[in-house]
Amino acid sequence: MHRQNFLIVLVLFGMALSGLIYLNSSQNNNRLIYLNSSQNNNSCYQHIPEQVVNKSKWKQTIVGLRSSPGLSYKQPSALVGRTDVASVTPWSAPIIWEGTFDATLIDSIYKQQNLTIATTVFALGKYTRFIKDFLESAEQHYFVGFRVHFYLFTDQPESVPEVKMGENRSLTVLKVQSLNRWQDISMNRMEKLEKLIENELAGEADYVFCLDVDTMFYGRWGAESLGRLVGVIHPWFFDAPRDQFTYERRPESLAYIPAGEGDYYYAGAAFGGTLEDVHNLTKTCREHLNIDAVKSIEAVWQEESHLNKYFLLNKPSKLLSPEYMWRGINEGAAPIKIVRFANVPKNYAEVRSNA
Numbered sequence: 001m002h003r004q005n006f007l008i009v010l011v012l013f014g015m016a017l018s019g020l021i022y023l024n025s026s027q028n029n030n031r032l033i034y035l036n037s038s039q040n041n042n043s044c045y046q047h048i049p050e051q052v053v054n055k056s057k058w059k060q061t062i063v064g065l066r067s068s069p070g071l072s073y074k075q076p077s078a079l080v081g082r083t084d085v086a087s088v089t090p091w092s093a094p095i096i097w098e099g100t101f102d103a104t105l106i107d108s109i110y111k112q113q114n115l116t117i118a119t120t121v122f123a124l125g126k127y128t129r130f131i132k133d134f135l136e137s138a139e140q141h142y143f144v145g146f147r148v149h150f151y152l153f154t155d156q157p158e159s160v161p162e163v164k165m166g167e168n169r170s171l172t173v174l175k176v177q178s179l180n181r182w183q184d185i186s187m188n189r190m191e192k193l194e195k196l197i198e199n200e201l202a203g204e205a206d207y208v209f210c211l212d213v214d215t216m217f218y219g220r221w222g223a224e225s226l227g228r229l230v231g232v233i234h235p236w237f238f239d240a241p242r243d244q245f246t247y248e249r250r251p252e253s254l255a256y257i258p259a260g261e262g263d264y265y266y267a268g269a270a271f272g273g274t275l276e277d278v279h280n281l282t283k284t285c286r287e288h289l290n291i292d293a294v295k296s297i298e299a300v301w302q303e304e305s306h307l308n309k310y311f312l313l314n315k316p317s318k319l320l321s322p323e324y325m326w327r328g329i330n331e332g333a334a335p336i337k338i339v340r341f342a343n344v345p346k347n348y349a350e351v352r353s354n355a
Contacts, residue, residue, distance in 0.1 A: 057202045058276045065109050073105045085335050089263070089319060095233070097321040098337040101224040107145065110223035116147045118205035118275075120196065121213040122189055123152060124178060128159040130214045130344065135163040135171070141217035141340070149205065152213075153192055190289060190303050194282040197275050209272030212343075218329055219340040227318030229273040229281070231311050235322040237265035238335075248305040253297045254288035255305035257312060266311050267325045268304030270341065273317070281310055 081087065082099045089095060119142075123131050131152065142148065147168040154160060155178040165171060176192065193210055201208060207226055237245055245265040248255035272278060285306040292299060299305035321335075326342040 058274070058279075059203050059206055066112060067105065068108045068112070071105065071108050073102050076102070085321070089315070091315050093315065093317050093319055095319045095321055096224050096324070097335070098323060103220065103222065103224070106223045110226060111145060113206070114147075115206045115226075116149060116204065117143050118149050118151060118201050118208040120151045120153065120193060120208065120210045122176075122192075123154045123156075123160075123213045124176070125155070127213055128154060128156050131159075132161040132163060133216050133344065134211075134213050135165075137217040139163070139166055139169070141219055142221045144220075144222065146223070151196060151200070153189075190282045190286040190306075194279060194286055197279045197282070201275055205275060207272060208275055208278050209270065210278070211341075212269035214344055214346060215269065215325075215341060216329070216344055217341050219323075219338045221324060221340050225272070225318070225320055225324065227273060227316070229277040229314065229316045230271060230318045230320060231264070231266040231307075231316040232270040232320045232325045233322050234265045234267040235325055235327045238322045239333075240265070245308075246301060247308055248299040248301075250297070252295060253292050253299050253305070255292070255299040255309045257309055262308070262312060263315075264311075264319065266304075266308050266316075268301065268307050269343075270320070270325045271307065281307070281314070284310055 082097055085095070085097050087095050087097060087100050094100070119138075121131075121134065131154075135150065138148075138150070149169075150171045152160065152171060152173050153176050154173060155176055157173050157175050160173050163171070174196075176188075189210075193208075197208065209225075209230075242262040242265075243259060245257075245262055247257040247262060247265070249259070250256060251258075271281070273281075285303055288306050288309075289299075289303065322333075323336055323338055323340045326336065326339045328345060329339055329342050
């Protein structure tokens, strides 16, 4: 009898002890989960793989189009607009013409984002004569009211004129080596832009535009031009069929575009977008230029030919009409209601050493 009672007590004690161990284990497990969660929150870089937590090297641009409360602007219409030009591409990218945007509204949207617009120009050899007019006209018309940082590549820093810059606008002069052929200057541009984006602009600017210096601004160029990847329709081909485009037609070149293909012919004198997208563009074009050079091939219009090939395969998210890169201020065409940016008259044989 005593032995049986002893066994019963022993079994009950064992059951109680097992219950205590289970409860304690559960509490410890819950506490460990809590502590691990807490540790992960406080020191996540020690526990999450590096590729997950690494921040992008590109400055993250706000993409929301937030309008200011109480802003007054003309009512938009779904029925009335430009009928003499196309305002959208077959892949639904907008084509910006006068009359397709409201400057008051679009400036209000983008000025809230505190953007920095980097802008690059190259002035080598006799092209330094164009710097003053370019910069002074930009002060009047180019992204007025925004933070703009110009980067001027030149082989003659001493020849850069002093131009009074407005508030939140600055100029950095970068010395580069002289080159004998204007074609080499043209082809070298993509590499310089690629490295500038990597070494100077990453984390600092939101957008970058690459413009020719032998130009002037004559009208507004503002936030309506901002986009992920922006191309400008060439002023001499905007009304031409694609078989007249001066694409590179030799299959040996990586800029080759076969007859019967192509969307628009884009100007090499102006393009832009976000840092990441323009970096991809310049890197690809630089690589293709180098591969062509190894094969002793020079595309018919150097980097402009490779730019057109890139835009054929990587569609721009926004196109600017020829208003943004016109033939000249004194030239007209029916669809051009305003000249915003244009080439200046010059003697190419005189300014280009090997023209």
